[in-house]
Structure formats: C-alpha cells, structure tokens
Amino acid sequence: MxxxxxxxxxxxxxxxxxxxxxxxxxxxxxxxxxxxxxxxxxxxxxxxxxxxxxxxxxxxxxxxxxxxxxxxxxxxxxxxxxxxxxxxxxxxxxxxxxxxxxxxxxxxxxxxxxxxxxxxxxxxxxxxxxxxxxxxxxxxxxxxxxxxxxxRQPEKNSTVKTELTTRERETLTHLARGLTVAEAAGTMGLSAQTVASYVKVIYQKLHVSNRAEATREAIRRGLV
Missing domain, CATH: 3.40.50.2300 (Response regulator)
Structure with a gap:
C-alpha cells in the first residue's frame, strides 16, 4: 500500500x-x-x-x-x-x-x-x-x-457449475484477456479452426452468446 x-x-x-x-x-x-x-x-x-x-x-x-x-x-x-x-x-x-x-x-x-x-x-x-x-x-x-x-445472480440454467475441459478453459482465458481467435490459436499452438470450434462449445456450455458474456464467466470462474 x-x-x-x-x-x-x-x-x-x-x-x-x-x-x-x-x-x-x-x-x-x-x-x-x-x-x-x-x-x-x-x-x-x-x-x-x-x-x-x-x-x-x-x-x-x-x-x-x-x-x-x-x-x-x-x-x-x-x-x-x-x-x-x-x-x-x-x-x-x-x-x-x-x-x-x-x-x-x-x-x-x-x-x-x-x-x-x-x-x-x-x-x-x-x-x-x-x-x-x-x-x-x-x-x-x-x-x-x-x-x-x-x-449475486445465480448461474444460468443450472445450479451446478458447467465443467470445461483444460483446452476450453485455456481458450476462455485467452478470449477474456482480449485475444482474437487467431491470436489464441498461435499462443496455444493450434489452428484457428480448432480454437473456433472450442469457442463454439464454450458458448454452448456456458449459455452465452458473445465475448462480453464469456468474459464475465471467465472472471466468475477465476480464470483471469
């Protein structure tokens, strides 16, 4: 301080x-x-x-x-x-x-x-x-x-936190930090197409529809 x-x-x-x-x-x-x-x-x-x-x-x-x-x-x-x-x-x-x-x-x-x-x-x-x-x-x-x-809001559509795979958590972290799909792919050593597929699954699992909502979920989960 x-x-x-x-x-x-x-x-x-x-x-x-x-x-x-x-x-x-x-x-x-x-x-x-x-x-x-x-x-x-x-x-x-x-x-x-x-x-x-x-x-x-x-x-x-x-x-x-x-x-x-x-x-x-x-x-x-x-x-x-x-x-x-x-x-x-x-x-x-x-x-x-x-x-x-x-x-x-x-x-x-x-x-x-x-x-x-x-x-x-x-x-x-x-x-x-x-x-x-x-x-x-x-x-x-x-x-x-x-x-x-x-x-204070309860998690959407479920009282149980939806589990993400290791790669999905890594992808969500990069998205929340502002990286594009291409930038995240380069950091993870994967193709942009593969990372885009992770993003689609993440959105489905978390019941979100855009990056801002995904970022909030990343913060809620302590990923950033």
Whole structure:
C-alpha cells in the first residue's frame, strides 16, 4: 500500500484525447497534491512513452494511470495491458463515458483496478481515487452496483457449475484477456479452426452468446 507522500513523489500517466485531458489532470492532482502528471493523447503515444521508460534505469515511480477507452487510434485497453507488463506497480483506472457491461468486464480482465465514469462530479472522482491508498478499488457507484448485482445472480440454467475441459478453459482465458481467435490459436499452438470450434462449445456450455458474456464467466470462474 502506497502512502499519500509516495504518490506525491510519483507520476500519473493520463491517456486521453485533448478534449478532457485537463479535466482528468485536475481530478488526479486534487486527489494527490504534488503528483506529476504526464498526458498522452493516443494509444501509440502512450505505448511509446512506456517503452521509452522501460529503457531508463533511473526514473520517477509510476503508481497510477488514468486511461480512457475510446482513443483516436484504438482502445485504451491495449495501454492497460502494456501497463500490466511494463509497470506492474502502476494501478490502471479506466475513466470513460461507457457504462455497458461489455466495456466494464473487458477492462477488469485486462488489468484495470478501477472504473470511473466521466459524468460523475470531479470532486467526487477525486475522493474515489483516494481509495487506492487503502487498497480499495475506485469504482463509480453505479459501476459498483452493477458488479454486485451481477455476482449475486445465480448461474444460468443450472445450479451446478458447467465443467470445461483444460483446452476450453485455456481458450476462455485467452478470449477474456482480449485475444482474437487467431491470436489464441498461435499462443496455444493450434489452428484457428480448432480454437473456433472450442469457442463454439464454450458458448454452448456456458449459455452465452458473445465475448462480453464469456468474459464475465471467465472472471466468475477465476480464470483471469
């Protein structure tokens, strides 16, 4: 657990296009006075900055990143995954306009520790961010409610958890982490056709119809 003083001597990476960069910068500096903020406006710019940091021996600690999902050149989830690889001590918090389960569960499975909505009051967002100091996930109230409601739901169509084979669990894990069928096939050393057949069986067994629902089931089962 980091202290407020440690955060004040660290960097926060903000990945957001130029429309609301100042908004997010104000939110984080209000939460952690003294913290340095580095702003990037695209996936590529953030990735370049992180790669450059990895080649630097002495650097200011990066403990926090605020990541928007809808960036000009792609999804902020690609940055969240790279943060998990390059900066394991950094906590990635998604700050977005998207409230749908699809985005929420994909963000959490990619490695985000929090999910905030831009429509919330800036002062309120700053207060929620401070929860990181107590190892509490920063979540907008409506998002926290959605998570609680989801995990309170009984498993679909059965009181017994449907068992998956080892290969099916492996496939589901890769899907939940955002890999395409082709990428999962390459990682598993199988053909894309074979992995696609696993996906079809997984959907049938879990009674799901899309990747977002499959991702939720992967999280429920502790696979990601």
């Amino acid at each position: 980091k202290t407020l003083a440690e955060f004040a001597q660290s960097i926060c990476l903000v990945i957001e296009d130029n429309r609301t960069t100042q908004f997010l910068k104000n939110v984080v500096t209000a939460a952690f006075p003294g913290i340095s903020v580095h702003c990037t406006q695209s996936v590529k710019e953030a990735q370049t900055w992180l790669h450059d940091r990895s080649n630097t021996s002495q650097k200011t600690p990066l403990y926090l990143a605020l990541v928007d999902l809808g960036l000009p050149d792609g999804s902020g989830l690609d940055v969240v995954r790279l943060l998990k690889e390059k900066e394991p001590h950094a906590q990635a918090v998604v700050v977005t306009i998207y409230e749908e389960d699809k985005y929420l569960f994909e963000a959490l499975s990619a490695g985000a520790v929090g999910y905030l909505l831009k429509r919330d009051d800036p002062a309120f967002l700053s207060d929620i961010l401070k929860r990181i100091l107590h190892n509490e996930p920063p979540l907008s109230p409506s998002i926290a409610t959605r998570l609680i409601e989801y995990f």
